[in-house]
Amino acid sequence: MPAPTGTKRVRGVQAYRPFIYGTEAIPFDPENRPKDAPPDHTHKWKVFVRGVNNEDISYWLRKVQFKLHDTYANSVRMIESPPFEVEETGWGEFEIAIKFYFVPESNEKPQQIWHGLKLHPYSGDIEQQKRDRAMISSLCYEEVLFNEPVEAFYKILTGGAQAVKSKGAKGSKGIIKAPPTAEIPLKSTPGNKFSREEESKELDRLTEAVKTVQKLIGEEKDKLVKAEAKLQELEKTEGKPVKKK
Numbered sequence: 001m002p003a004p005t006g007t008k009r010v011r012g013v014q015a016y017r018p019f020i021y022g023t024e025a026i027p028f029d030p031e032n033r034p035k036d037a038p039p040d041h042t043h044k045w046k047v048f049v050r051g052v053n054n055e056d057i058s059y060w061l062r063k064v065q066f067k068l069h070d071t072y073a074n075s076v077r078m079i080e081s082p083p084f085e086v087e088e089t090g091w092g093e094f095e096i097a098i099k100f101y102f103v104p105e106s107n108e109k110p111q112q113i114w115h116g117l118k119l120h121p122y123s124g125d126i127e128q129q130k131r132d133r134a135m136i137s138s139l140c141y142e143e144v145l146f147n148e149p150v151e152a153f154y155k156i157l158t159g160g161a162q163a164v165k166s167k168g169a170k171g172s173k174g175i176i177k178a179p180p181t182a183e184i185p186l187k188s189t190p191g192n193k194f195s196r197e198e199e200s201k202e203l204d205r206l207t208e209a210v211k212t213v214q215k216l217i218g219e220e221k222d223k224l225v226k227a228e229a230k231l232q233e234l235e236k237t238e239g240k241p242v243k244k245k
């Protein structure tokens, strides 16, 4: 029996789309606290999902649900159009559940990821960042993989069909409308470090790290060989050690 319209899959095809998710937080300036913030709140923060280099992703991502800590009023926030983000204030760190709802043409089930909200410095010069009241960002690069997408969705993903209309995505809030692609930028820019350039630097760093580890292993093996030789020498003169029960 032929598959019903809209559910026929493109066999043998896997399509992926990159995206960025994460949090940014900044401590309140004690002289200039937001007037509406509760007295125990210490930070302003934001959680978001967006395209690499802020490219529009609403042609495949329909809406995003952010599930905050239960201490927040209306802790489940559904964001129906880009930018997919929630801005809040608070005092504590917690895990945020981020649920992706794909465009209806995709026929895909929602998918959930988790991200830890970071309010406090966690790498680099921690004391300096505290003094500067620096913005604390925790960003991740990820790719969503559509295995054997349905035909209509495959057309959307590859630009073979007019990308689905997205309310509010028309260049608003710096979102860049670009042809649908899985490509990330070739070069890094001040606002975006997720690029082929950075990827290749990371590969170089990994190659160097592997070399360092291999060198260390070599050195440890040499030490072991020397220690074993010494042990054999000692056994010749002193006899084998007697094992205590």
Ligand code: SLL
Pocket (backbone or CB within 6 Å): 038, 069, 071, 072, 073, 089, 090, 091, 092, 093, 094
């Ligand atoms: C914990 N990490 O595991 C903590 C919870 C809760 C964060 C952190 C403010 C909510 C409100 C807020 O920052 N909640 O508006 O009261 O127990």
